[in-house]
Amino acid sequence: MRNHLITLILAAGFIPGCSGLKTYSSDLDNNLRISSETESGSMFSSVNAELDIHRIKPDCSTEYAGTVELDGPPVDVGIPTGRSSYLVFVFESSGFLSSTSGSTSYDTLLRPRRGYQYDIKVSYKENLYNVVINEIAPGGKKRRELESKELAACRPISPAAKK
Amino acid sequence: MNKISVLTMTSLCVMAIGCAGHMPQTADEFRKELPGAFMGKVEKFDVNRSHTAIGKSFQKMAPKCLDVRIKTVSQTNMSYQVIVTKWNPTVKVSDQRAELHIQQLHEQGVLNVYEVPKNGYYTMVVDANPIGKNKSQVVMYRSSVGNEALVKAIKGWAAGKNVGCPDLTKT
Numbered sequence: 001m002r003n004h005l006i007t008l009i010l011a012a013g014f015i016p017g018c019s020g021l022k023t024y025s026s027d028l029d030n031n032l033r034i035s036s037e038t039e040s041g042s043m044f045s046s047v048n049a050e051l052d053i054h055r056i057k058p059d060c061s062t063e064y065a066g067t068v069e070l071d072g073p074p075v076d077v078g079i080p081t082g083r084s085s086y087l088v089f090v091f092e093s094s095g096f097l098s099s100t101s102g103s104t105s106y107d108t109l110l111r112p113r114r115g116y117q118y119d120i121k122v123s124y125k126e127n128l129y130n131v132v133i134n135e136i137a138p139g140g141k142k143r144r145e146l147e148s149k150e151l152a153a154c155r156p157i158s159p160a161a162k163k
Numbered sequence: 164m165n166k167i168s169v170l171t172m173t174s175l176c177v178m179a180i181g182c183a184g185h186m187p188q189t190a191d192e193f194r195k196e197l198p199g200a201f202m203g204k205v206e207k208f209d210v211n212r213s214h215t216a217i218g219k220s221f222q223k224m225a226p227k228c229l230d231v232r233i234k235t236v237s238q239t240n241m242s243y244q245v246i247v248t249k250w251n252p253t254v255k256v257s258d259q260r261a262e263l264h265i266q267q268l269h270e271q272g273v274l275n276v277y278e279v280p281k282n283g284y285y286t287m288v289v290d291a292n293p294i295g296k297n298k299s300q301v302v303m304y305r306s307s308v309g310n311e312a313l314v315k316a317i318k319g320w321a322a323g324k325n326v327g328c329p330d331l332t333k334t
Contacts, residue, residue: 093332102235102332106227123327127312130327148227 024053024066028078031112036070036122038091045095047124053079054086056109060154062086070122084111086151089131091124106131108148119143186277186284190253190264193285197304204307207300210291210321214299217291218254218261220320225252225263228316228328232270235332246272250331251282261291261299263317286310289317310334 040047049070054062065085068075079085087110094101106129112118115138123130133146187193197203210217229252237244246269253264268283269275277284288304301321305314312329319326 091330093330100235100237102233102330104231104233104328104330104332106328124330126315127330127333128316128327129330130325132325 021067024051024068024077026065026078028080030076030078031081031116032077032079032118032120033074034068034070034077034120034122035074036072038071038124039126040093040124041126045093047091047093049122049124050090050092051122052088052090053077054088055080056084056086056154058157060151060156062151079110079112081112081114081116084109084154086110089122089129091129104129106148107151108133109151109154110146110149118146186280188278188280190262190285190288193264193288194290194304197288202307204303204305206303206305208318209294210299210301211297212299212321212323213297214261214291214293215256216297216323217299217301217321218256220323221254221261221263221289221291222256224316224320224328225254225265229265229331231331233331244272248273248331249283250286253282260293263287263289265289265313287313287317289321291321 034051036049038047038049051068051070053065053068055065056062068077070089086107088105088107090103090105092101092103108131110118110133113135117136117140119134119136121130121132121134131148133148134143135146136143185196187196198205229250232247232249234245234247237246249268249270251266251268253262253266255262255264264285265287266280266283267286268279286305287310290302290304291299292302294300299321301318303314303317312333313331316326316329
């Protein structure tokens with residue numbers, strides 16, 4: 001029994017650290033406002049939305065920075081300006097009775113400009129998901145919808161260019 | 164057998180033209196053989212857009228939404244099943260028509276009994292044929308069951324609406 005207890009205590013201690021997810025946080029000024037709306041379309045299933053934020057290194061490899069839960073009121077976060085971040089919006093669905101789960105995602109590179117705000121609308125309705133990103137110029141007068149940009153579009157920065 | 168297995172088997176049987184043992188190996192074969200297949204459906208509707216505009220929408224949305232790898236997990240007390248499927252879209256635009264071919268390559272969890280085309284079994288073929296200035300007839304060759312979100316998305320893309328992507332875990 002003692003061994004079981006130790007095992008349980010160890011397991012309980014490790015679980016939060018083992019999920020691999022961490023809440024995204026930064027000291028940067030907020031430049032993203034993310035609103036989400038999710039409906040599974042069935043009382044027997046649910047859909048959760050979250051945003052995984054990855055930093056882009058000069059060689060275009062990614063580094064996980066954290067996750068933002070999107071199931072709730074609009075969320076404001078800050079990501080670096082003048083350099084690209086890789087945003088992955090993940091929609092996880094699960095059934096209460098069928099024990100079937102699945103996830104699908106929408107990803108894009110985003111290179112925020114200094115002083116600009118980014119309004120992101122995330123939706124999941126009737127098994128269709130959508131992410132619309134609008135760039136709002138300083139002063140809020142001009143806004144334009146941004147096309148999604150694949151990670152493959154990233155171009156490595158050569159050491160010479162950095163100098 | 165769980166819901167995913169049933170739908171997968173149903174889809175395969177539809178495409179196997181009544182489970183007779185042959186799977187279409189090209190989009191043309193799919194077009195020819197689907198109308199006579201069990202639960203095969205040919206749906207036609209008109210759109211007030213040119214076929215090239217529809218083709219552009221397909222070119223924009225199909226790689227983003229349909230070039231994906233989907234993993235679904237089903238678990239009961241007695242079973243645990245993981246299915247991994249790579250979806251492969253192809254878009255072709257010519258003077259005659261715009262085409263969207265959708266194929267599914269089962270990488271894990273599905274026994275491929277029939278000969279598998281290079282990019283997987285054909286799930287759907289969609290043609291946009293010009294029928295006037297800025298008017299096209301869209302023809303969907305598809306199964307009459309399942310894929311509701313996919314059908315809805317493609318109809319939206321054909322109409323030029325920003326409807327987003329279908330959740331392919333729900334097919």
